[in-house]
Amino acid sequence: MFNQSHFMFSKKQRSGIFLLVSIILMLLVFFHFVLPSLLNTTPDFDSKDAEVDAFIKQVDSLKAIEIEKRKPKIYPFNPNFITDYKGYTLGMTTQEIDRLLAFRNQDKWINSVSQFKAVTMISDSLLAKISPYFKFPDWVTNPKPKQKTFSKTFSNTPKTISQKLDLNSATAAQLQKVYGIGPSYSKRIVKFRTKINGFHSFVELQEVYGLTPEVIQNVKDNFVIKSPRAITKMALNKATKEQLVTIKYIDYEVAHNIIEERTLRDGFKSIDELTKVNGFPVNKIQIIKLSLRLD
Numbered sequence: 001m002f003n004q005s006h007f008m009f010s011k012k013q014r015s016g017i018f019l020l021v022s023i024i025l026m027l028l029v030f031f032h033f034v035l036p037s038l039l040n041t042t043p044d045f046d047s048k049d050a051e052v053d054a055f056i057k058q059v060d061s062l063k064a065i066e067i068e069k070r071k072p073k074i075y076p077f078n079p080n081f082i083t084d085y086k087g088y089t090l091g092m093t094t095q096e097i098d099r100l101l102a103f104r105n106q107d108k109w110i111n112s113v114s115q116f117k118a119v120t121m122i123s124d125s126l127l128a129k130i131s132p133y134f135k136f137p138d139w140v141t142n143p144k145p146k147q148k149t150f151s152k153t154f155s156n157t158p159k160t161i162s163q164k165l166d167l168n169s170a171t172a173a174q175l176q177k178v179y180g181i182g183p184s185y186s187k188r189i190v191k192f193r194t195k196i197n198g199f200h201s202f203v204e205l206q207e208v209y210g211l212t213p214e215v216i217q218n219v220k221d222n223f224v225i226k227s228p229r230a231i232t233k234m235a236l237n238k239a240t241k242e243q244l245v246t247i248k249y250i251d252y253e254v255a256h257n258i259i260e261e262r263t264l265r266d267g268f269k270s271i272d273e274l275t276k277v278n279g280f281p282v283n284k285i286q287i288i289k290l291s292l293r294l295d
Contacts (some may be wrong), residue, residue: 074090074130076134077134078134078135078136078137079100079110079116080110081283082097083281084101084279090126091126091130092120092126096120096122097120099119100116100119101275101282103119104282105285107213109213111136113127113131137210158221159221161224164222164223164224165222165223165224166223166224166226166227167193167199167202167219167225168193168199168225168227172186172187172190175189175190177222178215178218178219178222179218180212180215181215185208188208188209188210188211189208198227198228199225199229200228200230200290201225202220202225203286206287231291233293234291235292235293236262236274236292236293236294237262237294237295238295240259241255241259244258244259247292248288248291249284249287250281250288254277254280257278257279257280258280261273261276261277270294271294274288
């Protein structure tokens with residue numbers, strides 16, 4: 001009997017051993033030579049590199065431009081018509097806004113930056129920021145020289161009711177005899193009068209663009225409303241939301257707030273209490289009051 005050596009392999013076994021050794025050698029080559037080169041493919045940027053610095057500056061510049069675009073823009077506005085929301089966006093405090101609204105509720109007008117500061121007591125820093133955007137009417141910024149003679153027809157002497165003309169039948173030519181009213185304003189008054197089917201109150205002259213309180217007073221001194229437009233007044237403490245929104249300057253949100261405030265107060269004791277309603281257009285209270293009665 002022949003002793004068979006333990007190191008004798010068949011042809012198939014030798015082929016397998018050779019394949020295994022080949023794989024091991026290939027793995028060693030990969031891990032020692034190929035893999036390190038792959039791991040080092042990411043370039044090492046130097047933060048001081050000129051091109052990188054230029055790129056970073058460009059990105060920062062684009063970010064700054066985008067941030068500037070997103071900032072709320074301030075457009076020219078008349079400070080007499082600043083609302084609660086407008087004042088908040090401008091950076092005014094609640095007290096400053098309330099002082100302004102209280103001043104306007106007296107039917108007074110702000111005609112200068114210094115007067116705005118005196119009324120609101122706003123800080124100098126905020127005033128310097130927003131005052132360049134104040135836009136006052138032309139009669140404030142470019143006042144016309146006063147005429148030596150008030151009018152050929154109308155004088156400073158107070159007129160009796162019988163001496164005054166009816167505003168609802170006055171012609172444009174007659175209106176122009178009032179100091180402060182030229183061809184443009186007289187046409188606007190006649191056009192607005194036609195639109196609303198005649199004036200009910202002199203308060204409605206506030207709706208004519210450009211007319212100042214002084215000019216409106218001049219009209220009142222020389223005219224009377226002998227045939228006022230009929231208005232069916234609405235009961236404030238009984239009106240529904242659908243009825244309230246039919247009044248000019250009252251939308252659904254304001255109507256909803258009016259009803260809520262009316263419920264909290266167990267009914268309004270005065271129409272002027274509407275100025276305490278959230279979102280109510282305070283500067284239009286006199287116009288709105290024409291359409292309301294308390295009970």
